[in-house]
Each structure stands twice: as structure tokens, then as C-alpha cells.
Amino acid sequence: MMNMNRLLSNVGRVYLGIIIVFLYVPIFVMALMSFNASEFYQLPMDYTTIWYRKLWNNSEILDAAWNSLWIACVTTVIATVLGTAAAIAFFRYEFRGKAILQALLFPPIAIPWLITGTAMLIFFFSIGLGRGSKAVILGHVALALPYVIVVVTARLRTFDPQLEEAARSLGANGWAVTRFVTLPWIASGVIAGALFAFAVSFDQFVVSYFLTQPGDSTLPVVIYSAIRKGFTPEINAVSTLIIALSMTVMLLAARYAKFGGER
Amino acid sequence: MVARGGGPATSAAVLVTPAYIWLTAAVFLPLSMMLFFSFLSDVPFTDHAWRATLENYGEFFQKPFYATLLWRSLKLGATVTGLCILIGFPCAFVLAKTIRGRWREALFLLVILPFWSNSLVRIFSWAIVLRGNGVIDATLNAILPFDVSVNLMFTYSAVIIGLVHSYLPYVILTSYLALQAIDDDLIDAARSLGASRRTILWRIILPLSLPGLLAGAVLIFVPVVGSFMEPRILGGRAGTFFGTVIEDQFVAVFNWPLGAALSFILLAVVLLILAASSPVLKRAQ
Amino acid sequence: MADVRIAGIGKNFGDTRALDDVSIDFRDGEFFGLLGPSGSGKTTLLRIIAGFIFADRGSVVIDDEPVETVPVEKREIGMVFQNYVLFPNMSAADNIGFGLRVRKRPAAEISARVAEALALVQLSDLGVRRPHQLSGGQRQRIALARAIITKPRVLLLDEPLGALDKALRVDMQIELKRIQREIGITTIFVTHDQEEALTLSDRIGILKDGRLVQSGTPQEVYNAPVNQFAARFLGEANIFAGDAIEDGLRLGDGGIIRWAADAASTAGRPVIAVRPENMTISVQAPAREPGLNILPARLAQKIFAGPTVTCLLDCNGQTIKVLSKVAELRGVPDRGDVWISWRVENSMIAPAV
Numbered sequence: 001m002m003n004m005n006r007l008l009s010n011v012g013r014v015y016l017g018i019i020i021v022f023l024y025v026p027i028f029v030m031a032l033m034s035f036n037a038s039e040f041y042q043l044p045m046d047y048t049t050i051w052y053r054k055l056w057n058n059s060e061i062l063d064a065a066w067n068s069l070w071i072a073c074v075t076t077v078i079a080t081v082l083g084t085a086a087a088i089a090f091f092r093y094e095f096r097g098k099a100i101l102q103a104l105l106f107p108p109i110a111i112p113w114l115i116t117g118t119a120m121l122i123f124f125f126s127i128g129l130g131r132g133s134k135a136v137i138l139g140h141v142a143l144a145l146p147y148v149i150v151v152v153t154a155r156l157r158t159f160d161p162q163l164e165e166a167a168r169s170l171g172a173n174g175w176a177v178t179r180f181v182t183l184p185w186i187a188s189g190v191i192a193g194a195l196f197a198f199a200v201s202f203d204q205f206v207v208s209y210f211l212t213q214p215g216d217s218t219l220p221v222v223i224y225s226a227i228r229k230g231f232t233p234e235i236n237a238v239s240t241l242i243i244a245l246s247m248t249v250m251l252l253a254a255r256y257a258k259f260g261g262e263r
Numbered sequence: 264m265v266a267r268g269g270g271p272a273t274s275a276a277v278l279v280t281p282a283y284i285w286l287t288a289a290v291f292l293p294l295s296m297m298l299f300f301s302f303l304s305d306v307p308f309t310d311h312a313w314r315a316t317l318e319n320y321g322e323f324f325q326k327p328f329y330a331t332l333l334w335r336s337l338k339l340g341a342t343v344t345g346l347c348i349l350i351g352f353p354c355a356f357v358l359a360k361t362i363r364g365r366w367r368e369a370l371f372l373l374v375i376l377p378f379w380s381n382s383l384v385r386i387f388s389w390a391i392v393l394r395g396n397g398v399i400d401a402t403l404n405a406i407l408p409f410d411v412s413v414n415l416m417f418t419y420s421a422v423i424i425g426l427v428h429s430y431l432p433y434v435i436l437t438s439y440l441a442l443q444a445i446d447d448d449l450i451d452a453a454r455s456l457g458a459s460r461r462t463i464l465w466r467i468i469l470p471l472s473l474p475g476l477l478a479g480a481v482l483i484f485v486p487v488v489g490s491f492m493e494p495r496i497l498g499g500r501a502g503t504f505f506g507t508v509i510e511d512q513f514v515a516v517f518n519w520p521l522g523a524a525l526s527f528i529l530l531a532v533v534l535l536i537l538a539a540s541s542p543v544l545k546r547a548q
Numbered sequence: 549m550a551d552v553r554i555a556g557i558g559k560n561f562g563d564t565r566a567l568d569d570v571s572i573d574f575r576d577g578e579f580f581g582l583l584g585p586s587g588s589g590k591t592t593l594l595r596i597i598a599g600f601i602f603a604d605r606g607s608v609v610i611d612d613e614p615v616e617t618v619p620v621e622k623r624e625i626g627m628v629f630q631n632y633v634l635f636p637n638m639s640a641a642d643n644i645g646f647g648l649r650v651r652k653r654p655a656a657e658i659s660a661r662v663a664e665a666l667a668l669v670q671l672s673d674l675g676v677r678r679p680h681q682l683s684g685g686q687r688q689r690i691a692l693a694r695a696i697i698t699k700p701r702v703l704l705l706d707e708p709l710g711a712l713d714k715a716l717r718v719d720m721q722i723e724l725k726r727i728q729r730e731i732g733i734t735t736i737f738v739t740h741d742q743e744e745a746l747t748l749s750d751r752i753g754i755l756k757d758g759r760l761v762q763s764g765t766p767q768e769v770y771n772a773p774v775n776q777f778a779a780r781f782l783g784e785a786n787i788f789a790g791d792a793i794e795d796g797l798r799l800g801d802g803g804i805i806r807w808a809a810d811a812a813s814t815a816g817r818p819v820i821a822v823r824p825e826n827m828t829i830s831v832q833a834p835a836r837e838p839g840l841n842i843l844p845a846r847l848a849q850k851i852f853a854g855p856t857v858t859c860l861l862d863c864n865g866q867t868i869k870v871l872s873k874v875a876e877l878r879g880v881p882d883r884g885d886v887w888i889s890w891r892v893e894n895s896m897i898a899p900a901v
Contacts, residue, residue, distance in 0.1 A: 082282040
């Protein structure tokens with residue numbers, strides 16, 4: 001019996017290893033090929049950084065990257081502020097319709113982004129906003145909000161509500177309580193939420209695809225058009241960079257979200 | 264903390280309203296607008312005359328082409344979901360039950376991390392791997408004694424592989440959380456009563472982790488059914504699905520009313536499936 | 549420093565009536581204990597006085613100012629919680645100074661007053677420590693200092709010593725009383741520990757099921773409980789029931805016990821309650837006299853508790869408890885037929901309920 005258990009355990013571990021390999025192989029290959037001089041991904045490898053240097057001169061990609069970056073920053077700020085405020089409200093108060101409001105957070109995540117994106121396109125067109133950065137930000141914040149609220153709410157679960165009561169008993173009004181007592185405690189959750197919002201916005205393809213205009217695009221959309229035209233290793237290069245960035249952001253977010261529960 | 268007088272209620276409103284105004288403007292109003300559009304013959308605010316009509320929905324029911332594609336998309340969703348569950352659940356099980364301590368957290372993070380990177384880029388990475396004369400060829404040729412040329416690009420299988428790779432972490436995540444919540448003491452108690460490994464799996468572990476598993480399944484099925492980017496990149500001509508047709512209406516053909524109608528049909532189907540599985544999902548919370 | 553008057557307080561949570569027509573006048577500077585079992589509404593009442601929740605009915609007046617609709621942050625009260633609830637991200641000194649910081653006092657004034665407060669609770673060296681670096685007793689004292697530094701009109705304590713172990717609790721009770729005397733603040737505290745209530749309070753109010761059963765000084769409530777519940781909740785009491793006769797009761801077996809001649813008797817079927825420490829056990833029957841109640845009983849068990857002994861006796865089918873000093877039981881065997889007796893002044897009259 002013991003040997004059977006040990007055997008199963010080891011089989012399980014090997015299986016897990018295979019899956020992890022499966023998850024990372026394509027990414028690894030793509031990153032590898034970004035350093036390969038061959039334009040057609042021929043093996044054997046011919047190491048070079050020429051594609052990264054070409055990237056540096058590719059104004060379309062650089063503009064799109066800059067766009068993605070500042071849109072992500074704006075989205076992060078707005079979504080974090082709005083989302084944190086809503087999460088605090090849910091934590092602090094009971095009011096009619098609270099359950100409905102909490103349920104309404106799900107549609108943006110549960111509806112295919114294709115539908116949300118096209119609906120936004122229709123609506124923004126109808127009200128005269130059209131496409132462009134403003135529309136993109138509107139869309140990105142809406143998609144990021146539920147994530148921020150969920151993350152901050154999770155952190156608030158470790159917060160003793162009596163701390164707010166104690167502050168109030170000492171004369172602090174709502175804002176003072178939030179500023180001196182609540183925010184310091186949930187800071188790690190807010191940071192994690194902000195990082196999530198950044199990742200959601202920076203990596204967003206579908207909604208951006210419908211809301212950007214040519215010439216004023218975001219990085220994923222530009223990459224998509226490039227892919228449709230045909231592959232070049234420049235795409236590998238920029239893709240590798242993006243993946244590296246997203247993974248770093250998410251590692252940071254995981255650190256903050258996790259260590260949030262330990263203080 | 265509900266009070267007489269306006270105090271806390273107003274504060275709550277102040278904190279909550281901005282987020283929900285934003286959601287209304289960016290999600291709920293657009294969805295309503297799209298519903299409105301689906302009943303129009305032409306795009307308003309342009310030169311064309313427009314009127315209310317059911318033609319767009321009629322398109323769907325009259326041309327078998329659309330229904331076939333919707334069915335194809337649903338099949339794709341089911342296949343990808345099924346594969347993800349089959350591959351992902353054992354993975355989550357190993358993580359939750361077999362691995363302990365710091366390794367467990369580290370490995371979990373390792374599995375989840377790709378999930379949070381750009382899905383477009385991950386699909387592209389598969390395009391690199393799957394094309395002919397590429398990595399797979401070289402690897403297989405190195406292993407096998409005979410020459411092989413494998414070109415999986417622009418096939419249905421390629422789309423499946425890409426989608427499974429994209430969404431696998433979802434199932435692993437939700438299953439892991441559900442499995443982790445199962446008290447080890449429960450399993451020990453069952454063993455002390457003489458239950459075999461298979462019994463424990465079938466009668467304790469699976470039922471208890473089912474809600475988490477299904478939550479993951481739904482979170483995969485919904486996006487996959489509406490996907491267009493993955494089919495386009497990996498599927499080529501074999502990559503025509505309901506999602507790509509909808510995308511066409513907005514990007515190529517500019518028949519927005521038809522696109523809106525098709526979107527709503529998709530939405531209706533998705534909501535039906537969500538509603539049907541909600542009793543099980545409620546238990547996941 | 550203010551008096552607090554509550555009148556007709558009622559509060560419902562859904563269908564549950566948490567408080568029903570409670571009225572108390574808390575006098576300026578007194579230490580008032582709200583005592584009662586769990587679910588009696590005492591914490592709800594405290595929170596209504598504080599302003600965390602508002603009553604459905606009734607008035608709350610602090611220092612002649614009606615505050616029923618004033619939220620807690622504007623009521624100028626100080627509160628100490630059972631779990632201390634110190635702000636974990638601030639030092640002890642910053643915790644104490646929080647109320648002053650919120651009131652935008654200048655920094656110099658804040659540090660001076662914080663130092664004063666630390667000295668008052670005798671923790672002058674520990675200002676820079678964080679809450680997790682302090683012991684339970686120290687945290688409670690910091691919480692107290694934090695509550696009083698703003699010179700609130702009334703100090704509210706919610707089972708403040710509940711989380712401390714026994715020895716520490718006794719020390720803290722003395723501390724608490726000393727500090728309250730020194731600054732003279734009106735203090736209302738909630739506890740379910742009747743010994744603590746007796747030790748600390750100038751006056752006590754007993755609550756049961758949302759109603760005020762009795763209020764008065766500890767001596768009043770202890771020696772003249774208004775009903776059986778009050779008699780049993782504060783201290784212990786042996787209850788005797790029977791048919792009412794003039795100045796007493798006839799018990800089921802025919803024995804007669806009396807209360808003091810000038811005691812007011814209540815209508816209906818009163819019972820007589822006697823405190824265990826007021827009863828005496830003797831092997832020989834005591835000499836009969838009008839001022840002494842005597843009953844036969846069988847001694848079943850002696851429980852030794854250091855300076856005192858609790859004896860359990862069977863008296864006509866009823867279990868009686870007698871608390872005696874060790875010396876008083878010399879010559880009394882561990883078991884057997886004995887006599888219990890007590891003076892009629894120690895018969896407390898209570899309605900049957």
C-alpha cells in the first residue's frame with residue numbers, strides 16, 4: 001500500500017512537471033527565436049539581438065507601446081480609486097440593493113469580451129465619442145473594476161471592523177477613519193488590485209481591438225495586425241518583452257496580495 | 264450601522280456610485296444600445312434611412328450557415344473545456360494534495376503566471392511552435408529515426424491546442440482552490456473507516472470539488488465560444504467560427520445591426536448555460 | 549464630565565426585541581456597572597449610548613444635550629473595547645494621541661498630553677512600542693489612555709477585562725478604579741462577571757432580556773434583590789417557597805420561616821431568598837427565639853475552598869448551599885443530620901418569579 005502511494009505520488013509529480021513544461025515551452029521557444037537571426041525561424045540558432053534593435057526603430061510599435069503604457073497607467077489610477085471606494089463601501093455599510101450591486105460586478109467578466117467590446121463600439125459611436133484613447137480607457141476601466149473590487153475585498157476580510165469603530169469613538173469622521181486606519185491596513189490589497197488593473201489593461205486585446213483607431217493603437221492590436229500580415233521575429237522580440245513585463249507585474253501583485261494576509 | 268437620518272447611507276452612496284456610473288456607461292448602456300441596434304435595418308446617425316425590423320434575427324434562423332457556425336463554436340467550447348478539465352484537474356489535485364510547503368506555493372504561482380500574460384502573445388508563441396519546418400519538426404526528427412514533416416498550423420487541432428494552453432490555468436486555479444478547501448482530516452477519517460482510494464476519490468473528493476471545477480469550466484466555456492482571435496491566428500481558413508463571423512460584421516462588412524443580433528443570440532445562449540449551471544455554481548461560493 | 553440620562557430606550561433587531569423601555573440616570577462622576585447574562589441587551593445599550601447604533605424609541609441625553617441622532621464621532625465619548633482594538637500600524641503613543649490628532653491639536657500639545665496619559669497608566673517607557681509588542685494588560689491600559697486623553701464626557705467600557713487572566717484582571721480592576729477616581733469621569737461599563745461588577749461599581753444595573761431588573765448600589769442590590777433572578781444572578785441564593793402566612797411562609801413539610809417584622813411583604817406568592825454566607829450549620833439545634841429561622845437538613849457534601857467551605861445540604865428535597873468559614877464548622881461531621889439557621893433580617897423577600 002505504501003509503495004502504491006509513493007508510486008502514485010511520483011507519477012503525479014511527473015505529470016505536474018509535464019504540464020508545466022507544456023505551459024512554458026511555446027513561450028520559451030518564442031523567446032528563443034527572438035534571438036535567432038533567421039527570419040524564418042530556421043534551426044540551428046544563430047544568436048543575435050538584431051530584432052530587438054530593429055524594434056527600437058519601429059515607430060509604429062514604439063508608439064503603440066507608449067500608448068498601451070500610458071493608457072494602462074490612467075486605467076490603473078481610475079480603476080483603483082473607484083474600485084477601492086466601492087469595496088470599502090461594501091465592507092462598511094449595509095444598505096438596500098447591496099446584493100444586487102455586488103451581483104452586477106459579474107457581467108463584465110462573465111460576458112465574452114467580444115460582445116462587450118462590440119457593444120461598447122456601438123454605444124460610443126452612437127453618443128459621438130467614436131473610437132480612440134478615451135473610448136479605450138472607458139472600456140479598460142470597466143473591465144478592471146471587478147478585479148480591483150475583488151482583490152481589495154479579499155484584503156478587507158482580514159480587517160477588524162472594530163478598528164473603524166474605535167477610530168470613530170475617538171472623533172474621526174468617515175474620511176479620517178479611511179485615511180488613518182483603513183487604508184494603511186488594506187494598502188497591500190490596494191497595490192495588488194492596482195497591479196491587476198494594470199495587467200488587465202496592458203494585456204487587453206479584444207476590447208482594444210474594437211475601440212482603437214489605426215494610427216492610435218495599443219500594442220496588442222498592432223501585434224495582431226503584424227501577425228496577420230505575416231510573421232517576423234520582430235514580433236517575437238516585442239512579444240517576449242511584453243510577456244516579461246506582464247509576468248513581472250503579476251509576480252509583484254502575487255507578493256502583495258499574498259503577504260497582505262500575513263500581517 | 265444603519266442609522267436614522269442620512270449619514271451613513273449618503274457616505275455609502277458617495278463611495279459606491281462612481282464605480283457603478285462607470286460600469287453603467289461602459290457596460291450596461293452599451294449592451295442596451297446593442298440590443299436596440301439588433302432590431303434596426305441600418306446603422307443610424309449616418310445617411311442611410313433606418314427602421315425597426317426583425318430581419319437580423321431572421322438572418323440567423325433562415326441561413327443555416329449561422330446556426331452551423333454557432334454549433335461549431337459550442338462544440339469548440341465543449342471540447343476545449345473538456346480537455347482543460349481532463350488535463351487540469353489531476354494537475355490541481357497533485358498540487359493540492361501531494362505537494363507540501365513552499366514548493367506548493369511556488370509551483371502554483373508557476374502554473375498561474377502564464378495565465379496572466381498577454382493571451383495574444385501566447386497564441387502567437389504557439390504559431391511559432393506549430394508551423395512547419397519549425398521546432399516540432401526539428402525535435403521529432405531528432406527523436407524519431409525517420410523524417411517527419413509536421414505542420415499543424417491552420418488546422419482545427421491548432422486552434423484547440425492554443426485555446427487549451429490559454430485557459431488551462433483557469434481550471435487549475437479554481438480546482439486547486441476547491442481542493443485545498445477539503446479538510447485533510449476528512450480524507451483521513453475515510454481511510455480509517457476502510458475506504459479504498461477509488462472510493463475516496465469518487466465519493467468524497469470529486470463531489471466536494473465539483474463546484475470549483477464547474478466554476479472553472481464555465482469561465483472557460485464562455486470566452487471560448489466567443490473567441491475569434493485564436494481561430495484567426497491558428498486556424499486560418501479552418502478557423503471560421505461564430506465569433507469570427509461577428510467580428511467580421513463590425514470590422515469588415517460593417518453590418519453592425521446583424522453583428523449586434525448575432526452577438527445577442529450568442530449572449531442568450533451563454534446566459535442560458537450559465538443559468539443552467541448556477542445551482543451548482545452557487546455551492547462554489 | 550457629565551451626567552447621562554436614558555429614558556424609555558427600545559431597540560429591535562428584526563423580530564427580536566433587544567431592549568425594552570430601559571431608563572437609567574447615570575450620575576456625573578459615578579462608576580456604573582451594567583450587569584446581565586449574554587443576550588440581556590447590555591452591550592446593545594452601551595452601543596446606543598456610544599452612538600454606534602441608534603435606538604428605535606427613547607431618548608439619550610448627555611449633559612443636558614439630546615444626542616439620539618448624533619453619530620458617535622460627534623458625541624465626545626471615550627470607549628474601551630474588550631479586544632483593546634489598538635491600531636496595529638501605529639505605536640502605543642500614536643494610538644493614544646489619535647483622538648487629539650483627529651481634533652487637529654498642535655504636535656507639541658499632543659506629545660505633552662500623551663506623555664501625561666502614559667504616566668497616568670504607568671507605562672511611560674512603552675510609548676514607542678507597537679501593540680503586538682505589548683502584553684494583554686499593557687494593551688488594555690493603552691486603550692484606556694487612548695479613550696480618556698480627549699477628556700470625553702463619558703467613558704464606556706465593553707467587558708474591558710474579559711480577555712485577561714484572573715490575577716491580571718484583579719490588578720486591572722484596582723487600576724481602573726484608581727484612574728477613574730483620579731479623573732472623575734462618568735463611567736459606564738458592561739460585564740457579565742458579577743464579582744467584578746460588585747468590586748468596581750458605585751451603582752449597578754441588572755439587565756435581563758432587554759429590561760432593567762434592578763438598579764442601585766451594590767449593597768442595595770445584593771441585600772435586597774427585587775426578584776429571584778436578581779437574587780441568583782448577583783451572588784448565590786437559596787430559595788424557599790411556601791404558603792404565605794403573617795410575616796413568613798409555611799413550607800411544604802410544615803416548617804415555618806419568617807422575615808423581619810418590619811419588612812414589606814409583597815402580594816401574591818412571595819418566596820424567601822437567603823444568602824449562603826448568612827446561614828449557619830450546627831449539630832445541636834439552636835435555641836429557639838423569634839428572630840431566628842431554624843430548619844432541619846441533611847449534610848451531603850463539604851467542598852473545601854481554602855478559607856471557606858461550601859456545604860451542600862438536603863432540606864426537604866431541596867438542595868441548600870451554605871458558605872462557612874472553616875472555624876465555624878468545627879465539630880460538624882462530613883455527613884449527617886444537622887440544623888441550618890439564619891436571622892430573620894437575612895430573609896430576602898422576592899416575588900415568585
